[in-house]
Amino acid sequence: MIAEKVLFLVLDGISDRPCEALNGRTPLMAAWTPVLDRLAAEGVCGIMDSISPGIRPGSDTSHLSLLGYPPQEYYTGRGPLEAEGTGIHMTAGMIGFRCNFATVDAEGRVTDRRAGRISGTAPLAEAIRENVDLSALGVGFRLESGAGHRAALALTGEGLGDKVSSNDPKKEGVQPLVIRPCTDDPADKKTADACNEFIRQSHKILYDHPLNVRRMEEGLPPANLLLIRGAGKMGAFPQFSERYHLSGSVISAATLISGIGKVVGLEHIPVPGTTGSVDSDLDAKVKAALGELGRKDFVLVNIKGADEAGHDGKGIQKRDFIEVIDTALEPLLSLEKTLIVICADHSTPCSIKDHSADPVPVVIRGPGVRTDRNTRFDEVSCAEGGLHRIRGCDLMPIVLDLINKSHKYGA
């Protein structure tokens, strides 16, 4: 039997390093994961460098690589991808940015890059849209909230450049940076000026916003500043259907991933109750994925919560969420004609609270797959598997071969 469909499940940042809180095991090793382990036992396993050994991937570059769009060729910045995911359609000349709703203290120092992992920021984005005015600079803008503390900004107007820095200091306890043009091109200066003005005006609006006043009364960090990064124009992406002759959908609460899916031509399927966090309704997500497999050839699903736990340095929370994921994946065991690919996009070790270049585990299970002797889905066990060590860009060719859609190289 040959698989007809592909379920491509990315467990965002699930891979880790040994955690002190878990007696030197990784969260995946420490978690009780009978479903993932059974899939590993029934499939072929390996470890994978999303981009290449030693390169620390962002979720943007890693997902592009996994989908067979080498970031070295296709990546034009995180901003435009994140913007598409929030529903901002990036047309020529627009400059996209990823934003964080963040907290600064009375001295202007960043005290939380994620404003206490705030959610429900739509009213804040709306207040900014209504009150910020960049017309004196000849610039318009669009701003949309994403999952959690995330949002996307797009600047519109004539003569805007995308070679600008970020105000995100990437750490706490210091002042946000001033956004600067990275070249002498007046277009980049225009963008940098518009960004700094946008940040200044939006800070005032956020500072007094009732939602933030209420948060402070409740002892929660207010979302009183926007950190913006990842400037870029939209690149050109060959469509998935042309590249692979597969129809596809993307299911992800994280707007970066739905944005990447959209730009390569996957249909975004929103699922109520999914949050991109550890409180997401994973049963609903799995149900939606199974529904999409009835309509489409390829379904990309991203589950984000383990990455957040890694960024927060919470090993025990990460282990516990992995067990929640495992339970939710139970319906996958009865899929027969579907090739199931499960991997991470990168490691997010709790010990460094950021992405690392450590390779991630990968399993491919489905009809026709030659299995190996590995029976556990974790970073160390999968290294013993039959796929050995592959790169993210190897994954789609392997998938296409297994579903009999790859072309012979040679005559």
Ligand SMILES: O=C(O)[C@@H](CO)OP(=O)(O)O
């Ligand atoms: O969006 C996220 O989850 C992370 C990493 O991609 O970004 P940040 O560190 O700004 O929260």
Ligand SMILES: [Mg+2]
């Ligand atoms: Mg990621």
